[in-house]
Amino acid sequence: MTKRRKRYRTEVVPKLEVFTSGIAIQSKPVVLVPASVLGVCDAVQAKVGGNEFSILLKGGWTGDGFVVSPGHYVIPKQSVGYASVDFDNADVARLTSEGYNCVLHSHPAGMKSFSSTDEESINVNFDASVLYCDGDLCDARVCIRVAPKLKLRLDADVKLGYDAPTEIDGMGNIEVKKDVVVTPYQRYYGGVCGYSYGGVDYESYDDFLYDCYLEDRGMKSRCYTDDYIDADEVQRR
Numbered sequence: 001m002t003k004r005r006k007r008y009r010t011e012v013v014p015k016l017e018v019f020t021s022g023i024a025i026q027s028k029p030v031v032l033v034p035a036s037v038l039g040v041c042d043a044v045q046a047k048v049g050g051n052e053f054s055i056l057l058k059g060g061w062t063g064d065g066f067v068v069s070p071g072h073y074v075i076p077k078q079s080v081g082y083a084s085v086d087f088d089n090a091d092v093a094r095l096t097s098e099g100y101n102c103v104l105h106s107h108p109a110g111m112k113s114f115s116s117t118d119e120e121s122i123n124v125n126f127d128a129s130v131l132y133c134d135g136d137l138c139d140a141r142v143c144i145r146v147a148p149k150l151k152l153r154l155d156a157d158v159k160l161g162y163d164a165p166t167e168i169d170g171m172g173n174i175e176v177k178k179d180v181v182v183t184p185y186q187r188y189y190g191g192v193c194g195y196s197y198g199g200v201d202y203e204s205y206d207d208f209l210y211d212c213y214l215e216d217r218g219m220k221s222r223c224y225t226d227d228y229i230d231a232d233e234v235q236r237r
């Protein structure tokens, strides 16, 4: 007679890592662009006037989204018009092989969305595409290859990141007339923040600036109470 053995089965329960590992979830991808890129765009836009232009950037996916790296921008060879940018294809091919995987282009004033041509051309040929219009970054797309024959082109939020400002020539040409030291202070009751300057406590920084405005014009404000006294009234006193 054969003995029947009890058999134990070990069940493998997969760990639900997403609940514990701090993985970020974005239902809409984010493209983070360093603030210095906006300065570059402003300068290039000033050169090309009302025409479009394009620059290429480098970026990659991190836990924050598609992050454009600061300091890596290039202006590819291009001929620009009011409604189009024509690249030198060989130049762009060389730059993309060097890792420039993000394209930024500008639109004329008020045209804050991608054109249908944009959607079918540059927006599917770079990992990320950003639109600049009226001095601002206003739209973005990311393009992700999920299968050899399939790319997802997704609407993305574009956000300005912080980075070290680029060095500005000619700062030595500015002479500051007086050193103004404004010390924020904390009121002992109610936790209201204010500013202290020259022995006077101001409710807000705006009040302090208003006083500076009066002082520059040889006037003196005494409105350290809630009463508002306008510049003319102070002058009459």
Ligand SMILES: [Zn+2]
Pocket: 105, 106, 107, 114, 115, 118
């Ligand atoms: Zn466009």
